[in-house]
Amino acid sequence: MKRITLPLDARFEAWRNEARAALAEGVAPDRVEWVVPDPEQSELFASEALPVLQGEQVPAARASEPVGHPVGHVTKAALVMLRSILRHHDPARFALAYRLLWRLQSEPALLAIATDPDIREAARMEHQIRRDMHKMKAFLRFREAIPEGGEEEGGRRHFVAWFEPENYILESVAPFFAERFSDMDWLILTPIGSVLHERGKITFDTQPCTPPAMQDDVEALWHRYYQSIFNPARIKTKAMRSEMPTKYWKNLPETRLIPQMLADAEKRVAAMVALQNDGSAPGFHERHQAEWARREEASRAEKAALDGLPALGHALSSCQRCSLCRFATQVVTGEGPEHAPLMLIGEQPGDQEDLQGRPFVGPAGQVLDRILGEVGIARDEVYLTNAVKHFKFVSKGRRRIHQTPDRNEIVACSPWLEQEITLVRPRLIVTLGATALQAFEGRVTRLGVTRGRVRQDHGRPATLATIHPSYLLRLPDPQRAQEEERRFVEELTMAKDWLRTG
Amino acid sequence: MKKTLAARLEILSDAAKYDASCASSGARSKKKPGEEGLGSKAPNGICHAYTPDGRCISLLKILMTNFCIYDCAYCINRSSSKIERTRFTVEEIIWITLEFYRRNYIEGLFLSSGVIRSSDYTMEEMVRVARELRLTHHFHGYIHLKTIPDAAPHLIEEAGLYADRLSINVEMPTEAGLAAYAPEKDAGHIRQSMGSLRLRIQEAGDRTLSGRKARRFAPGGQSTQMIIGADRSTDQDILRSSAALYSGYALRRVYYSAFSPIPDASVALPSQAPPLLREHRLYQADWMVRFYGFSFEEIVAERQDGMLDLELDPKLAWALQNRAQFPLDLNRASREMLLRVPGLGPRSVSALLSARRHKVIRLEDVERLHVSLRKIKPFVVTSDWSPGRLIDRDNLAASFRPQPRQLSLL
Structure with missing residues (x-):
């Protein structure tokens, strides 16, 4: 049996020296005993005990170890884990780390097997260390140390904190405090040493400290806040204790208020419930209500004064003819000159149109813009609208997936479309896609049969059916998409020519 | 006589506590090495204390003022309530934020406010707090600003420049609920504001055509809150709204806040204990969607009354109802x-x-x-x-x- 003695607070470097030697000698983990000197004994025999800390056996292996010859091998990830668990307070970490090191030599995949008992134990230690670090960042409280004779002119402010970490994490958390509190000087005292931050420089000391006696006036303000932000109608002390375990309470002065806060809670809630409003209100309430009434009246008058397309847009904005208004962001009304000769009707707004409140601004809109440009039709001379004015979608996690509107929705929305047609009185209407065609015709019509020619029914504007630009985006075969785009361009050119000559 | 700072802190934090959100997550530290100034950001946020209501204190959550021109039934600050009114100055908010921050009590500031004079005036004052914290005091901690829905676009733009997170509360799970309890508020306006915030946040995340990073805009994203149990919405209504909110406005979080009695409450409201278990189940359902790949529909699909089972966690309830899988x-x-x-x-x-x-x-x-x-x-x-x-x-x-x-x- 090989006995290796390490001090209780030994870190990775000290352990590594010993572990390397043991591994070079080929000593199996069950042949090594990792010993931590009893603190009382080491105090009694301090002078004798100290040299022993460097390893009980004569380090023959280390002496014979050829320089530059690596002893054992571990991956970077394994090294990170070993470094990490050697910050744990449990003396069993030395043996566990050596066992892991030993096993890693013949089991390179060990780290991936989270269900392995040793890996599990290492993960537990790592988790506790992370939590300890996190809680130190959370629960450490600074108090201001005002130097005697008042503050120095333009000097940095000084703060002192006391914290009791469970593991050897001072070196690991110090950078966090240094970054966050870079413009002040601070000193963190703990039972396992201290960290001093002075003019941007960090100094560690392993000398154990005791809690300082200090006062800070701002603390009273913090306590006032702590009491007021608490809602006495919700008591969930279990949730509180699981996140802020009672072991931390002794260094969190605000927790001393908790018993009284809980004791008063019921009374405070009862008082609130008893204080149901009696119908009276402060004086300014009347004034505000009058102001709201005035604003509403003003906006009603403004609306009443509207005429033509703006009046239509206004009426549309509160449409609830079908259920699509429940989840869409807004109504997307048509856009374009009041008497445009050409009207394009699409299907419905998409994700981008719904957010921006304008038709044809999403991917399909960009395709349309490009092709209009190619054909030579100016977008701002066209009236653009949709058969259905609210976006229909299903939510899929973080995305909204477009849904084709059904017959009821098309029918519910058709009066709006008719009003738009009546107001704009276009000479030619181009329906884009099957939904627009259906909305315009009032019945299901096959696009394949109808498309590509100008039709004139008695008493109705001339119309031409073609595809929706989004169809081009959905075609997986590029050759097919090219072919369809060519037809789309042809049909829009036909519309343009008809307007010029017809 | 003017109230002391402590007395005003008491009133204006008491008035702010019905907002469940306190998260300080999602933002990254921008401080370069050697750059001076107070503060940093922890990517996952830090909770510095917990109160006996089970909620964490991560940010200094206060109102700038609890005067308000709105009269929303569910709100403690509605204009018809006889609670004590007061306000902070911009300088006072800054001072408390910095002093609390230096003592490691908080991660930053969550500033909300009653609406006074006009939406623009209120938003302007709130933006001034954020601007001065950043520019005058070189504060790098977390700032969450509640956004007033109809404030002018340039104020929202500036808010996004200084704040890590912006939020607008939808308040009620359904539009009908909002119309009933908050007659002066407009659900459509709220959704439109969230929609334009989403567009701005995304734009800021993309690179511009020249490859430069776009102007900063609320890198911690946006969140919202719904009040649970004040109106008759079912869990299904609530989860459906959540689905639309998450998918439509790229929200980081939807908070569910069990309605709890407030002093001098409107008679329109239930005066009962807040439905905390229901709130908990809704959070679990929300979690299932965000981290377990469920859709909101399937979680309540089998429930005839549209309510989650209070006795079983929703994931277990789903498995029991879908044993064929x-x-x-x-x-x-x-x-x-x-x-x-x-x-x-x-x-x-x-x-x-x-x-x-x-x-x-x-x-x-x-x-x-x-x-x-x-x-x-x-x-x-x-x-x-x-x-x-x-x-x-x-x-x-x-x-x-x-x-x-x-x-x-x-």
């Missing part, structure tokens, strides 16, 4: 399916997937991952375990419900 072989099932097993979380699923490439999973392996065997056993198969007909037993659901307690006669 189980048992799953832990040695073969996909990640997507494993995430649907009651008792397994993303971490244990990753551990299983990684481990099973190197060894055959047995029940003891599962136990070592600190997974509750009682919960998982009916739903899984391992090399040494098969639930047999356990999964089909009629009383399986009952075995997971809390034991009925006999009523005491005394």
Whole structure:
């Protein structure tokens, strides 16, 4: 049996020296005993005990170890884990780390097997260390140390904190405090040493400290806040204790208020419930209500004064003819000159149109813009609208997936479309896609049969059916998409020519 | 006589506590090495204290003022309430934020406000707090600003430049609920504001055509809150709204806040204890969607009254109602399916997937991952375990419900 003695607070470097030697000698983990000197004994025999800390056996292996010859091998990830668990307070970490090191030599995949008992134990230690670090960042409280004779002119402010970490994490958390509190000087005292931050420089000391006696006036303000932000109608002390375990309470002065806060809670809630409003209100309430009434009246008058397309847009904005208004962001009304000769009707707004409140601004809109440009039709001379004015979608996690509107929705929305047609009185209407065609015709019509020619029914504007630009985006075969785009361009050119000559 | 700072802090934090959000997550530190100034950001946020209501204190959550021109029934600050009114100056808010921050009490500031004079005036004052914290005091901590929906676009733009997170509360799960309780508010306006925030946040995340980073805009994203139990919305209504909010406005979080009695409450409201368990179940359902790949619809699909089962966690309830999909072989099932097993979380699923490439999973392996065997056993198969007909037993659901307690006669 090989006995290796390490001090209780030994870190990775000290352990590594010993572990390397043991591994070079080929000593199996069950042949090594990792010993931590009893603190009382080491105090009694301090002078004798100290040299022993460097390893009980004569380090023959280390002496014979050829320089530059690596002893054992571990991956970077394994090294990170070993470094990490050697910050744990449990003396069993030395043996566990050596066992892991030993096993890693013949089991390179060990780290991936989270269900392995040793890996599990290492993960537990790592988790506790992370939590300890996190809680130190959370629960450490600074108090201001005002130097005697008042503050120095333009000097940095000084703060002192006391914290009791469970593991050897001072070196690991110090950078966090240094970054966050870079413009002040601070000193963190703990039972396992201290960290001093002075003019941007960090100094560690392993000398154990005791809690300082200090006062800070701002603390009273913090306590006032702590009491007021608490809602006495919700008591969930279990949730509180699981996140802020009672072991931390002794260094969190605000927790001393908790018993009284809980004791008063019921009374405070009862008082609130008893204080149901009696119908009276402060004086300014009347004034505000009058102001709201005035604003509403003003906006009603403004609306009443509207005429033509703006009046239509206004009426549309509160449409609830079908259920699509429940989840869409807004109504997307048509856009374009009041008497445009050409009207394009699409299907419905998409994700981008719904957010921006304008038709044809999403991917399909960009395709349309490009092709209009190619054909030579100016977008701002066209009236653009949709058969259905609210976006229909299903939510899929973080995305909204477009849904084709059904017959009821098309029918519910058709009066709006008719009003738009009546107001704009276009000479030619181009329906884009099957939904627009259906909305315009009032019945299901096959696009394949109808498309590509100008039709004139008695008493109705001339119309031409073609595809929706989004169809081009959905075609997986590029050759097919090219072919369809060519037809789309042809049909829009036909519309343009008809307007010029017809 | 003017109230002391402490007295005003008491009033204006008391008035702010009905907002559940306190998260300080999602923002990254921008401080370059050697750059001066106070503060930094922790990517996952830090909770500096917890109060006995189970909520964390991460940010200094206060109102600038509790005067308000709105009269929303559910709100403690509505204009018809006779609560004590007061306000902070911009300088006072800054001072408290910095002094609290230096003592490590908080991660930053969550500033909200009653609306006074006009939306623009109120927003302007709030933006001034954020601007001065950043520019005059070089504060790098977290700033969350509540956004006034109809404030001018240039004010929202500036708010996004200095704040890490912006939020607008939808308040009620349905439009009808909002119309009933907040007659002066407009659900459409709120959605439009969230829509334009989403567009701005995304734009700021993209690179511009010249490859430069776009102007900063709320890198911590946006969030919102719904009040639960004040109106008659069912859980299904609520979850449907959440689905639309998450998918439409790229929200980081939707907060559910159980309605709790407020002083001088409007008679329109229930004066009962807040439905905390219901709130908890909604958060669990929300979690299932955000981290377990469920859709909101399927979580309540089988519930006739549209309410989540209060006795069972929704993931277990879903599994019990979809037993045909189980048992799953832990040695073969996909990640997507494993995430649907009651008792397994993303971490244990990753551990299983990684481990099973190197060894055959047995029940003891599962136990070592600190997974509750009682919960998982009916739903899984391992090399040494098969639930047999356990999964089909009629009383399986009952075995997971809390034991009925006999009523005491005394």
